[in-house]
Amino acid sequence: xxxxxxxxxxxTQQRKPKILWYVSDAWIMTQRSVRHITRSMDQLxxxxxxxxxxxxxxxxxxxxxxxxxxxxYANYLFAGIFVQTLAFGANYTTINLAVDLQQGIVDxxxxxxxxxxxxxxxxxxxxxxxxxxxxxxxILAGLLVGFRPTAGLIEWLYVIGLALIFSxxxxxxxxxxxxxxxxxxxxxxTGFVVIFPLTFISSAFVPTQTMPTVLRAFAENQPLTHVxxxxxxxxxxxxxxxxxxxxxxxxxxxxxxxxxxAAWLFRVRGK
Amino acid sequence: MLNTSTDRAIAVxxxxxxxGKLKVLDGIDFEVHRGEILALLGPNGAGKTTIVRILSxxxxxxxxxxxxxxxxxxxxxxxVRSSIGLTGQYAAVDEYLTGRENLEMIGLLYRLGEQETKxxxxxxxxxLDLVEPSNRRVKTYSGGMRRxxxxxxxxxxxxxxxxxxxxxxxxxxxxxxxxWEIIKGLAATNVTVLLTTxxxxxxxxxxxxxxxxxxxxVIAQGTPTELKASIGxxxxxxxxxxxxxxLNTLKLFETDxxxxxxxxxxxxxxxKNGTADLKKVLSMxxxxxxxxxxxxxxxxxxxxxxxxxxxxxxxxEAERQTNASTTL
Ligand SMILES: Nc1ncnc2c1ncn2[C@@H]1O[C@H](COP(=O)(O)OP(=O)(O)OP(=O)(O)O)[C@@H](O)[C@H]1O
Ligand SMILES: [Mg+2]
Numbered sequence: 001x002x003x004x005x006x007x008x009x010x011x012t013q014q015r016k017p018k019i020l021w022y023v024s025d026a027w028i029m030t031q032r033s034v035r036h037i038t039r040s041m042d043q044l045x046x047x048x049x050x051x052x053x054x055x056x057x058x059x060x061x062x063x064x065x066x067x068x069x070x071x072x073y074a075n076y077l078f079a080g081i082f083v084q085t086l087a088f089g090a091n092y093t094t095i096n097l098a099v100d101l102q103q104g105i106v107d108x109x110x111x112x113x114x115x116x117x118x119x120x121x122x123x124x125x126x127x128x129x130x131x132x133x134x135x136x137x138x139i140l141a142g143l144l145v146g147f148r149p150t151a152g153l154i155e156w157l158y159v160i161g162l163a164l165i166f167s168x169x170x171x172x173x174x175x176x177x178x179x180x181x182x183x184x185x186x187x188x189x190t191g192f193v194v195i196f197p198l199t200f201i202s203s204a205f206v207p208t209q210t211m212p213t214v215l216r217a218f219a220e221n222q223p224l225t226h227v228x229x230x231x232x233x234x235x236x237x238x239x240x241x242x243x244x245x246x247x248x249x250x251x252x253x254x255x256x257x258x259x260x261x262a263a264w265l266f267r268v269r270g271k
Numbered sequence: 272m273l274n275t276s277t278d279r280a281i282a283v284x285x286x287x288x289x290x291g292k293l294k295v296l297d298g299i300d301f302e303v304h305r306g307e308i309l310a311l312l313g314p315n316g317a318g319k320t321t322i323v324r325i326l327s328x329x330x331x332x333x334x335x336x337x338x339x340x341x342x343x344x345x346x347x348x349x350x351v352r353s354s355i356g357l358t359g360q361y362a363a364v365d366e367y368l369t370g371r372e373n374l375e376m377i378g379l380l381y382r383l384g385e386q387e388t389k390x391x392x393x394x395x396x397x398x399l400d401l402v403e404p405s406n407r408r409v410k411t412y413s414g415g416m417r418r419x420x421x422x423x424x425x426x427x428x429x430x431x432x433x434x435x436x437x438x439x440x441x442x443x444x445x446x447x448x449x450x451w452e453i454i455k456g457l458a459a460t461n462v463t464v465l466l467t468t469x470x471x472x473x474x475x476x477x478x479x480x481x482x483x484x485x486x487x488x489v490i491a492q493g494t495p496t497e498l499k500a501s502i503g504x505x506x507x508x509x510x511x512x513x514x515x516x517x518l519n520t521l522k523l524f525e526t527d528x529x530x531x532x533x534x535x536x537x538x539x540x541x542x543k544n545g546t547a548d549l550k551k552v553l554s555m556x557x558x559x560x561x562x563x564x565x566x567x568x569x570x571x572x573x574x575x576x577x578x579x580x581x582x583x584x585x586x587x588e589a590e591r592q593t594n595a596s597t598t599l
Binding site: 035 | 324349365366
């Protein structure tokens, strides 16, 4: 090996406003996170297989036993599975962040002249992209098992909009979890401890009227139920209430509160 | 961007850091001039990584000041980050990306621009002998390749100051020597290098200046020659077959004898130029028909440094003694 001649010691710092740099950094980090998803078998499975499995199991194992009134179970179930899939997909942010933090690469990012929170934005954006793909797959799977939406173009746009905002909200919350857990195992557990109860004690699989009082009270007032109810209204025309507004308020509230907390946690961690 | 008003690349004053009751750094002072290689030498837990992390803005100190490239690490972390490259103790690479993708990602984050990043990446891959595996995921790299891609990532923005935390730990002897040559080559182009190591030999081969730390304090500093002189010289140990030969050998080397042990029939003699002396001693012994059991060359080790400086020994498992000769 010969000597390493370094051409110049001056970095070719291009001129750009700060905010544009931030966007460009965040985009580089997003590309990185997307590559992680496409290169890990585990993650690819989570994008496609799990939603389909949930859909089939619920539709055919439970489906016959559940009374959903006027609409078919396939039509009732779809919104629940859709939201559940998004929630689990967005929860991957916890694991991805925890994995990163265990490796030296985060230290390297921190020693670069960029705002390290671009890493957070990258993970969250990548998980949003993953969820968009999962969402399409789940819609196709639903159509195959008897889901017959009545939604028009406007309603579909509402569904997509709320799905993205909801996914973003869960990702932001998951980012906080990923930053506070001390180990990978713990990161994996949080999905079960937080997301499972939220998706099951909701209107996802059975109408909430059938639940015992305490559960019912929780189920009817938690954000996931509102998201599901709003989507159900748009998709299959169940009677509309103010769920859409409540869902939107929850999601925006979660994002506005948890994003700065996550950014702060990321900055102080290890200092 | 570069602050050239001073020729001190790094200046550390009374640096302190504690974790709860544990004082990890207890008032560290040192300076590094531009283009110098400084080695921080110390055993496990001495505080080497802590110093590197503070200087690279990853950790904030409790007390004291540190400037890097003329910028205060606490007040101007952004300017510090634009001046440095960091290769941490554990490889900071993305396992899912290929070597080239890793390198290009960092180049873009350093704001080098697409084309410049591509060019520099290619050049670095060539220079660090990484072209062949460059399109494989880093997951599949050997330890040495990982170290090199890690180093390449620290070099892509041509930093004027480079931090290397134990750059050769875990490398085989060949890769270690390659890494030494790379580091020397960098310093020759006026890059300031601060490296940490547990190996006296490494510090000796590379550093212009060595700072020995133990339990968060500087216990000695100087050039390798100065330090070694304070610890004691290299010596040859001769063990002979019988008592007569022992006495003859003692007479033969007389004034050069450092110490002797009649019971083991062993004696140590000072040597200035290791292997050359080894040959001379061998032929002298042969001429006098002295039959030897063993003849070996001993260099001062980190353990010797510590014994000499603190009276307690280190826990470095790899005692790096150079046994130039075995039983004849
Ligand atoms: N986050 C932390 N919390 C508590 N103690 C810490 C923390 N980080 C480091 N230490 C302690 O600080 C001391 C110095 O650690 P440091 O990593 O700087 O040592 P080192 O010289 O780099 O050692 P090594 O050769 O093993 O890498 C050790 O006793 C370590 O246990
Ligand atoms: Mg260390």
